[in-house]
Amino acid sequence: MLDELRQTCRRLLQDGAVQAVIGYGRASPDDPAVPVFISKPEDVDQLVWDDRCFANLTKYLSRKEVLSLGKLAICVKGCDERALLVLEKESQIDRSQITVIGLACDGVGQPRLAKCESCDVHMPRRADIVVGKATVPDADAGAKRYAEIEEFLKRTPQDRMAYWKKELSRCVKCYACRQVCPMCYCRQCIVDKNRPVSISTSATLKGNLAWQITRAFHLAGRCVGCDECTRACPAGIDLRLLNLSLAKAAEENFGYRPGMDPDAEPIIGAYSQQDHEEFIR
Amino acid sequence: MNEANVFQPKIIAYVCNWCTYLGADLAGTNRLEYPANVRIIRLPCTGRIDFNLIVKAFERGADAVLVSGCHPGDCHYTAGNYHARRRWILFRQLLETLGIDANRVHFSWISAAEGKKWQQVITEITEKTKALGPYTAYREICQEC
Numbered sequence: 001m002l003d004e005l006r007q008t009c010r011r012l013l014q015d016g017a018v019q020a021v022i023g024y025g026r027a028s029p030d031d032p033a034v035p036v037f038i039s040k041p042e043d044v045d046q047l048v049w050d051d052r053c054f055a056n057l058t059k060y061l062s063r064k065e066v067l068s069l070g071k072l073a074i075c076v077k078g079c080d081e082r083a084l085l086v087l088e089k090e091s092q093i094d095r096s097q098i099t100v101i102g103l104a105c106d107g108v109g110q111p112r113l114a115k116c117e118s119c120d121v122h123m124p125r126r127a128d129i130v131v132g133k134a135t136v137p138d139a140d141a142g143a144k145r146y147a148e149i150e151e152f153l154k155r156t157p158q159d160r161m162a163y164w165k166k167e168l169s170r171c172v173k174c175y176a177c178r179q180v181c182p183m184c185y186c187r188q189c190i191v192d193k194n195r196p197v198s199i200s201t202s203a204t205l206k207g208n209l210a211w212q213i214t215r216a217f218h219l220a221g222r223c224v225g226c227d228e229c230t231r232a233c234p235a236g237i238d239l240r241l242l243n244l245s246l247a248k249a250a251e252e253n254f255g256y257r258p259g260m261d262p263d264a265e266p267i268i269g270a271y272s273q274q275d276h277e278e279f280i281r
Numbered sequence: 282m283n284e285a286n287v288f289q290p291k292i293i294a295y296v297c298n299w300c301t302y303l304g305a306d307l308a309g310t311n312r313l314e315y316p317a318n319v320r321i322i323r324l325p326c327t328g329r330i331d332f333n334l335i336v337k338a339f340e341r342g343a344d345a346v347l348v349s350g351c352h353p354g355d356c357h358y359t360a361g362n363y364h365a366r367r368r369w370i371l372f373r374q375l376l377e378t379l380g381i382d383a384n385r386v387h388f389s390w391i392s393a394a395e396g397k398k399w400q401q402v403i404t405e406i407t408e409k410t411k412a413l414g415p416y417t418a419y420r421e422i423c424q425e426c
């Protein structure tokens with residue numbers, strides 16, 4: 001599959017169909033793959049593909065310096081590809097200008113990441129070129145999608161609050177969770193605005209909680225569950241759990257999963273007069 | 282317990298300029314009495330009432346928060362309240378996940394003609410919050426800093 005990937009990219013570069021390929025490379029043998037930006041056909045041998053290709057490369061499509069490379073091809077796994085659709089729906093990318101190379105994926109990480117256990121998109125569905133063949137996911141793979149959050153919600157509210165207090169007290173406000181997120185493309189993040197200061201930016205429990213509420217909620221109905229934030233967090237905070245709870249709410253209330261259906265209208269920035277309101281007085 | 286020791290909840294009401302604020306105003310001009318526990322903060326529209334403001338109210342020691350605006354179909358900006366309603370549905374799930382007491386976050390539609398409803402809603406929320414007691418869980422977080 002790797003040969004096929006390299007050949008595909010070589011051809012794209014040689015033909016001038018694209019000026020650069022965003023893919024995975026290896027900086028050191030024991031570490032996760034790093035993003036590489038290949039612009040010469042002879043460099044395609046730097047590309048790798050294995051179960052340590054964690055990064056969601058779609059993040060780079062909102063970077064000026066990357067866009068300045070010219071026409072782009074990008075390697076995506078099934079979960080990353082969902083991010084592309086959200087970016088397209090939010091008018092952040094011009095999909096027709098990007099060559100999408102879908103990588104058939106059987107999961108990443110040893111052991112497999114939690115997201116891969118319940119993944120139902122092993123084969124990218126809307127890529128221009130698909131490389132490889134993945135095992136077909138079990139029909140009920142998706143059923144476990146919200147298992148962790150459902151388990152968590154069985155705890156008492158006091159217990160849940162205590163959990164977040166304990167976890168978020170470790171946050172150092174590095175904002176790595178934001179930097180890796182393909183959906184965090186604001187030119188200026190709300191926490192970087194200081195006139196006025198709208199949320200507490202101190203690295204205290206109060207500020208940390210305010211930050212994660214903000215991050216999680218700004219991604220409500222948009223997060224595709226690539227879990228890059230959770231992987232990036234140096235404090236090992238399970239941000240996935242927060243994201244899952246909003247993904248669950250989006251699916252339960254609006255039958256919507258971000259990045260899944262090109263015909264579905266995004267739920268944020270739209271509304272329906274039929275939205276339920278039994279909780280409103 | 283003497284009067285001074287009775288728990289008086291602090292309730293923050295974020296209201297839209299065009300309906301609920303005028304509803305509250307009408308309650309006033311009609312001399313309708315309602316508990317003085319509510320602090321009204323006026324914003325252009327429910328669509329502008331950022332969830333961060335709800336969090337901020339708790340940070341500053343609110344015992345309950347009310348967000349209120351025009352009835353569906355009546356928003357001054359046509360659809361601000363529809364957008365807001367959708368976000369509230371999702372936001373309530375986030376509150377639940379974080380273990381923040383959803384019984385302390387209230388939503389209502391109160392029109393400019395509903396001075397009476399304003400009186401009722403504020404009275405109800407005040408009674409309910411008195412029964413729940415002070416909301417210390419979030420306040421503690423902020424004191425630890």
Ligand code: SF4
Nearest residue numbers: 078079105107116119
């Ligand atoms: S979630 Fe699916 S597509 Fe994404 S890395 Fe895991 S198995 Fe691959």
Ligand code: SF4
Nearest residue numbers: 171172174175177233
């Ligand atoms: S990555 Fe982790 S430590 Fe850094 S800001 Fe996000 S939650 Fe805090």
Ligand code: FES
Nearest residue numbers: 297326350351356
């Ligand atoms: S102006 Fe009242 S809700 Fe929009």
